[in-house]
Amino acid sequence: MAFLSDTIARIKPSPTVAVTTLAQELKAAGHDVIGLGAGEPDFDTPDHIKAAAIAAINAGKTKYTAPDGMPELKRAICDKFLRENGLTYTPKQVTISGGGKQVLFNALIATLNVGDEVIIPAPYWVSYPDMVLMAGGTPVPVLTSVASRFKMTADQLEAAITPKTKWLIFNSPSNPTGAGYTRDELKALTDVLMRHPHVWVMTDDMYEHLAYDGFEFCTPAQIEPGLYDRTLTVNGVSKAYAMTGWRIGYAGGPEHLITGMRKVQSQSTSNPCTISQWAAVEALNGPQGFLKDNVTLFRRRRDLVVEQLNAIEGVTCPVPEGAFYVYPDISGLIGKTSPGGTLIDTDETFAKALLEETGAAVVFGAAFGLSPNFRISYATSDDLLAEACQRIRKFCAALT
Ligand SMILES: Cc1ncc(COP(=O)(O)O)c(C=O)c1O
Structure with missing residues (x-):
């Protein structure tokens, strides 16, 4: 009889954590990887908040x-x-x-x-x-x-x-x-x-x-x-x-x-x-003013990513109202073959081939219950985002 409970058997580990971990492993092994999987802002906690924590410790x-x-x-x-x-x-x-x-x-x-x-x-x-x-x-x-x-x-x-x-x-x-x-x-x-x-x-x-x-x-x-x-x-x-x-x-x-x-x-x-x-x-x-600056920053990145993705044939990406994710539909790419020879039959094979062949790490849509799509977190620097979009565009254009 299995030692682990029926409850644990019913659930699966978080796929977003799995993608982030795989991207980190590949990076550590010397591969040129751009992680677009992490669901967190790429900047630091504001100083006044850190100071409050330090004051609490000291007190x-x-x-x-x-x-x-x-x-x-x-x-x-x-x-x-x-x-x-x-x-x-x-x-x-x-x-x-x-x-x-x-x-x-x-x-x-x-x-x-x-x-x-x-x-x-x-x-x-x-x-x-x-x-x-x-x-x-x-x-x-x-x-x-x-x-x-x-x-x-x-x-x-x-x-x-x-x-x-x-x-x-x-x-x-x-x-x-x-x-x-x-x-x-x-x-x-x-x-x-x-x-x-x-x-x-x-x-x-x-x-x-x-x-x-x-x-x-x-x-x-x-x-x-x-x-x-x-x-x-x-x-x-x-x-x-x-x-x-x-x-x-x-x-x-x-x-x-x-x-x-x-x-x-x-x-x-x-x-x-x-x-x-x-x-x-x-x-x-405390002060809330910086929230507006973050919105300006993320909006610029959103526009950059959406524009680049919608320029790809076979990809449709609505302009999202918020958060820091986009979720393009890739119906038009299913059934094609990647330059490395992978048949793109699901969004999972798409994400895997994209990572292996270009180093851009995205999360496949099946993880979120709607396919064929993938998720990009644009909470990363403008330069890395632009580079990642270039790689995705090139990869998609080379599908046959
Ligand atoms: C929609 C949504 N809810 C909840 C959470 C969890 O947030 P926390 O880090 O505060 O646990 C996340 C984090 O990714 C999220 O995206």
């Missing part, structure tokens, strides 16, 4: 805190929700974890029973379905397409809801497509949810601050206050404040749900790193 603020976070950070999070999202949460309605990932995991563990269904628009962030499986639930992917700019429609949501549906996981702007739902598009979805009072919404707002061309970020409980009592609003400091390694994510939601999530955390990891919590207080309460 001896290095002990345990309450399992789901310290009051100072909960206060800063309540203020943030009110200031930026028009949402009123009390500290008892807020939980803080080791990254947005742990927040989502705690919520699913705290709420799912075997057979409960979770609707996940595809393409999706790689961890959602596996987390649902780990928690005993059943992921229900809803396939979108390049034609709908990778957004789920109200009709699709309506059709996916069953009596067993417990959650909709909603992510806008999205990883991996960068797609952002407008106020009207989101309202169409929340109208559907209002007709199904047993369905809750877990909204992953991690890319809130990375939105371009005046795109107005909005979150479900703000658009439809009637959903406030069944919404978990998840966010974190990782992407906006270049703090991926600090591991702080948080959520606001109904108190009974937050209490359940605290129970999970108190019996697993306890409080998120105390020093990181002090850094997050500074991130949320």
